[in-house]
Amino acid sequence: MNILAEIAGRTKLRVAEEKARLPLSEVKRRAEAAAKECEPFAFERALKGGDISFICEVKRASPSKGLIAADFPYLDIARDYQAAGAAAVSCLTEPYWFKGEDRYLSEIAAEISIPVLRKDFVVNEYMVCAARALGASAVLLICALLDDAQLRSFAQLAGELGLSALVEAHDEAEVERALLAGARVVGVNNRDLRSFQVDMEVSCRLRSLVPPEILFVSESGIESAGDIERLRRHGVDAVLIGEKLMRAADRRAMLAELRGGGQ
Numbered sequence: 001m002n003i004l005a006e007i008a009g010r011t012k013l014r015v016a017e018e019k020a021r022l023p024l025s026e027v028k029r030r031a032e033a034a035a036k037e038c039e040p041f042a043f044e045r046a047l048k049g050g051d052i053s054f055i056c057e058v059k060r061a062s063p064s065k066g067l068i069a070a071d072f073p074y075l076d077i078a079r080d081y082q083a084a085g086a087a088a089v090s091c092l093t094e095p096y097w098f099k100g101e102d103r104y105l106s107e108i109a110a111e112i113s114i115p116v117l118r119k120d121f122v123v124n125e126y127m128v129c130a131a132r133a134l135g136a137s138a139v140l141l142i143c144a145l146l147d148d149a150q151l152r153s154f155a156q157l158a159g160e161l162g163l164s165a166l167v168e169a170h171d172e173a174e175v176e177r178a179l180l181a182g183a184r185v186v187g188v189n190n191r192d193l194r195s196f197q198v199d200m201e202v203s204c205r206l207r208s209l210v211p212p213e214i215l216f217v218s219e220s221g222i223e224s225a226g227d228i229e230r231l232r233r234h235g236v237d238a239v240l241i242g243e244k245l246m247r248a249a250d251r252r253a254m255l256a257e258l259r260g261g262g263q
């Protein structure tokens with residue numbers, strides 16, 4: 001079994017337990033209440049504009065790297081990202097492989113003013129509603145995990161809640177499926193989630209398949225100002241960076257360095 005299938009299986013069990021504690025009707029009610037309070041589609045608005053935007057990730061561990069941050073002051077990390085000019089924060093909530101927690105997301109969203117993406121492995125509508133209820137401005141939908149009907153219906157549900165959907169693809173066919181599902185933000189993951197191999201060329205190759213009015217986010221394996229410059233030249237709207245920032249002793253300085261501006 002590949003890692004995505006394993007993650008999906010475990011996620012379904014996790015959500016079934018959550019549902020037993022808090023039914024879908026209540027999560028929906030909370031999501032609708034949150035939608036009334038929040039600026040709709042703040043995430044995609046934040047990514048639009050002049051230069052390439054930065055989505056900076058709060059991630060404690062990952063399947064490919066194991067434990068990344070033994071010390072994990074998640075609120076300080078999110079505050080640093082905001083202070084250093086991030087357009088948005090991505091927060092992992094998957095508990096088993098990424099050692100995430102829902103409360104990291106809700107506390108971060110309450111603490112900072114830039115939008116927060118819930119980075120998890122959405123397998124049903126409960127998780128879309130829960131993202132909004134927890135304070136997220138965006139939710140990740142992974143093409144490799146969902147069929148066309150699910151992609152379309154979860155993207156539509158997210159839209160009804162004013163939540164942006166970052167629809168993640170890794171090849172030509174998945175980009176086409178993301179666009180057919182109505183994605184307004186397409187994320188191309190440079191990491192092959194089966195082999196964990198990272199190749200920036202994947203974003204460069206797929207960029208031209210996404211029309212300019214749709215936001216294009218390059219995700220994973222971004223490590224240097226040179227990588228950013230290459231993606232900028234290909235017309236990428238935003239980058240999503242996790243490990244490089246999480247391992248930096250001074251995250252603000254690292255973000256400045258990646259931007260190409262030094263400290």
Ligand SMILES: O=C(O)c1ccccc1NCC(=O)[C@H](O)[C@H](O)COP(=O)(O)O
Nearest residue numbers: 062063064193219220221222241242243
């Ligand atoms: O990072 C992994 O090992 C991983 C494995 C399986 C599914 C998803 C995975 N990562 C999620 C991500 O998309 C990354 O956290 C994100 O793009 C940031 O990547 P990086 O800058 O390389 O930390």
